[in-house]
Amino acid sequence: MSLRVDNLKVWYRTLRGDVQALDGVTFTVADGELVGLAGESGCGKSTLGKSLIRLDSRMRHVDGTVELDGKELPIWDSERMSSFRFKEVSIIPQYAMSAMNPTRRIGRLVAELLESRGVRPDGVRDELLRRLELVGLAPDVLDRYPIELSGGMKQRMVMVISTLLNPSLLIADEITSALDVSTQKAVAETLVGFRDRHFVKSTIFITHDLSLVYQIADSIIVMYAGRLAERAPTEALVTTPRHPYTQMLLSALPEVGVRYSDRRLTGIPGSPPSLLDPPTGCRFRDRCPLAFDKCATQPPFLEVAPDHQVACWKAF
Amino acid sequence: MLTLEGVSKTYRVGTFGGRELTAVRDVSLQVAPGEVIALIGESGSGKSTIGRLILRLTGVTGGRITFGGTDIAGFKGKGLRAYYAQVQGVFQDPFSSYNPIFKADRALELLRQTYFAELDARRWRDKVEASLDAVRLDPGQVLGKYPHQLSGGQLQRLLVARALLLDIRLLVADEIISMLDASTRIDVLNLLGDLKARGLGIVFVTHDLSLGNYISDRAVILRQGAVVEEGPVEQVFGRPQHAYTRSLLASVPQLHRKWEPGDGLAGEPAGGDGG
Numbered sequence: 001m002s003l004r005v006d007n008l009k010v011w012y013r014t015l016r017g018d019v020q021a022l023d024g025v026t027f028t029v030a031d032g033e034l035v036g037l038a039g040e041s042g043c044g045k046s047t048l049g050k051s052l053i054r055l056d057s058r059m060r061h062v063d064g065t066v067e068l069d070g071k072e073l074p075i076w077d078s079e080r081m082s083s084f085r086f087k088e089v090s091i092i093p094q095y096a097m098s099a100m101n102p103t104r105r106i107g108r109l110v111a112e113l114l115e116s117r118g119v120r121p122d123g124v125r126d127e128l129l130r131r132l133e134l135v136g137l138a139p140d141v142l143d144r145y146p147i148e149l150s151g152g153m154k155q156r157m158v159m160v161i162s163t164l165l166n167p168s169l170l171i172a173d174e175i176t177s178a179l180d181v182s183t184q185k186a187v188a189e190t191l192v193g194f195r196d197r198h199f200v201k202s203t204i205f206i207t208h209d210l211s212l213v214y215q216i217a218d219s220i221i222v223m224y225a226g227r228l229a230e231r232a233p234t235e236a237l238v239t240t241p242r243h244p245y246t247q248m249l250l251s252a253l254p255e256v257g258v259r260y261s262d263r264r265l266t267g268i269p270g271s272p273p274s275l276l277d278p279p280t281g282c283r284f285r286d287r288c289p290l291a292f293d294k295c296a297t298q299p300p301f302l303e304v305a306p307d308h309q310v311a312c313w314k315a316f
Numbered sequence: 317m318l319t320l321e322g323v324s325k326t327y328r329v330g331t332f333g334g335r336e337l338t339a340v341r342d343v344s345l346q347v348a349p350g351e352v353i354a355l356i357g358e359s360g361s362g363k364s365t366i367g368r369l370i371l372r373l374t375g376v377t378g379g380r381i382t383f384g385g386t387d388i389a390g391f392k393g394k395g396l397r398a399y400y401a402q403v404q405g406v407f408q409d410p411f412s413s414y415n416p417i418f419k420a421d422r423a424l425e426l427l428r429q430t431y432f433a434e435l436d437a438r439r440w441r442d443k444v445e446a447s448l449d450a451v452r453l454d455p456g457q458v459l460g461k462y463p464h465q466l467s468g469g470q471l472q473r474l475l476v477a478r479a480l481l482l483d484i485r486l487l488v489a490d491e492i493i494s495m496l497d498a499s500t501r502i503d504v505l506n507l508l509g510d511l512k513a514r515g516l517g518i519v520f521v522t523h524d525l526s527l528g529n530y531i532s533d534r535a536v537i538l539r540q541g542a543v544v545e546e547g548p549v550e551q552v553f554g555r556p557q558h559a560y561t562r563s564l565l566a567s568v569p570q571l572h573r574k575w576e577p578g579d580g581l582a583g584e585p586a587g588g589d590g591g
Contacts, residue, residue, distance in 0.1 A: 268499035
C-alpha cells in the first residue's frame with residue numbers, strides 16, 4: 001500500500017467558525033495506482049489534495065493520519081513535512097500556468113529548486129533532458145523565461161519539474177481544466193505515461209470532470225460535502241454506481257450524441273449544504289430522492305462489492 | 317433574422333500596435349428565430365470574437381452583420397438602444413458580471429431606468445417575477461441578495477432573466493455554463509432549450525463539443541478564425557467531413573467510450589499549442 005489515509009479531518013478557520021471542508025476521509029492508494037478524485041466545487045477535493053502536501057495558514061489538522069510507504073506523514077508540522085515534499089510527495093498545482101518564477105530562466109529555476117532540497121543539479125541533468133524530450137520540449141527551454149512559453153508548454157514543463165525526483169505520490173490538481181480538448185488529452189496521457197515509466201509510484205488526479213477521469217484512472221473516488229460518497233474501480237463506478245449522488249451526477253452529463261429534443265437530462269435539484277454548520281447524518285439527504293428516516297444517522301463508508309465502497313444506507 | 321456576411325476582424329497587437337492578428341476571417345452565417353447555432357472551437361478560434369461582434373462590443377473590420385435586414389454598424393443612440401432591446405448577451409463568468417458592492421437585482425434595476433422608466437412599481441414587479449419564473453428562480457431567494465450570497469447557477473440564471481425582461485429575439489450565450497457544476501449545468505441548458513421553443517434565436521458559443529451538441533440545431537466548427545465545417549448538428553457530429561472536426565471529436569472525453577491510441581490531433585503531446 002503506497003498511501004493510507006485514515007479518518008482525515010482538515011478544517012478551515014474563518015471568522016464565523018470552522019468550515020468542515022474535509023470531515024473524516026479514509027482511503028488507500030496502491031502502488032502504481034492512478035486514482036481519480038472527482039466532485040463538484042466546494043466538495044473538499046482540493047483540500048484533500050493540499051492536505052497531503054502542505055496545509056496553508058487557514059487550514060487546521062483536526063484528526064486522522066496519513067501514511068506513505070509505511071512512514072507517517074507529519075502533515076500538521078510544516079517544517080518536518082519539508083523533507084517529504086518534492087522528494088516523496090509532489091504536486092502539479094491548479095495554477096501550473098503561473099507556478100514558475102517569472103524572473104528566472106527555467107534552467108536556473110530548476111537548479112535552485114534542486115539545491116534547496118539538497119540535490120546536486122548536475123546529477124539529474126541528463127534525466128531532466130531525457131524527460132523534456134519525452135514530453136516534446138526542446139532542451140533550449142531551459143535557457144528561456146517562463147513568459148516565452150505557451151500555456152501548454154508551461155503545463156508540460158511544470159509536470160516534468162514536479163516529477164523530477166521520482167516522488168512516491170503525485171497530486172495533480174485540476175491540471176486540465178484550463179486547456180483545450182486536444183491539449184487536455186495530451187496532458188492526461190502524459191500523466192499516465194509518467195506512471196507507466198515509474199517516474200511516480202501513485203497518482204491522485206483531482207478533477208470535476210468525470211468523463212475525463214474515466215479515460216485514465218484505475219479507480220475513482222467521488223466526494224460530496226467534505227466526505228467520500230463512493231469509491232470503485234473506474235468501470236464499476238461508471239456502469240454500476242451505488243450512491244444516489246454518483247448516479248444523479250452521471251445522468252446529468254451531456255454527451256456527444258444526446259440531444260435535448262430526444263432525451264431531456266435532469267440536474268440535481270438544490271445545492272450542497274454549508275460546511276460551516278453541516279447537517280447531521282448523510283450530507284446529501286436534502287437533495288436525495290431516496291432519503292428516509294435512517295439518513296439522519298451518518299452512513300458508514302462500507303465495501304459493497306470487491307474494492308467498491310459506498311456511504312449510503314440504501315446501498316448496503 | 318441575423319446574418320453575417322463575410323465578416324472579418326483584425327486586431328492590432330504588440331506594444332505599438334505594429335502587428336496584426338486576424339481573429340475572425342470571412343465568416344458567413346445566419347440565425348433564424350427559434351434556432352440555436354453552436355459556435356464551437358478551441359481557444360483562439362475566434363468564437364468569442366464573433367459573439368462580441370454580434371453584440372457590437374467591437375466593430376467589424378470587413379464584411380457586414382445585419383439584423384432584420386439592417387446593418388448593425390450604423391446603429392447609434394436610440395437605434396442602438398432599440399437593437400439591445402432585441403439582442404442581448406450572457407457571458408462565461410457570472411461572478412464577475414455583477415458589481416459585488418451592490419445587490420444582484422441592481423442588474424435588473426438598471427434595465428428599468430433605460431427601457432421601462434414609465435412602468436409603475438407594481439407592474440415592474442410583476443414583470444420581474446414573470447421573468448424570474450421563466451428561468452425557474454424563486455424571487456424570494458434571489459431578490460435583495462448580494463452576488464456572493466447566490467450560487468453560480470443562480471447568478472447565471474438571473475442574467476438570463478435580465479435578458480428576458482426585454483422580450484429579446486436573439487441571445488448570445490458565450491460559454492455560459494463552463495463555470496457551473498455538472499449538476500446545475502444541465503438546468504441552464506434545458507432553460508435555453510425552453511426559450512428556443514418560445515422562438516428565441518440563440519448563438520451558443522462553447523469549447524465543449526458535448527454541450528454544443530445537446531441543444532443546438534446547427535453547428536459551426538471554427539479554427540483560427542475561419543469556419544472549418546458547418547451544418548446540421550447530426551451531420552457535423554455524426555458524419556464529420558473535415559479531418560479537424562474528426563480529431564476534435566475524438567479528443568472529447570466521453571463516458572463509456574475510452575480514448576483510442578492515435579485518436580486526436582497528430583503530434584501530441586508535442587503539439588496542442590502554437591509556442
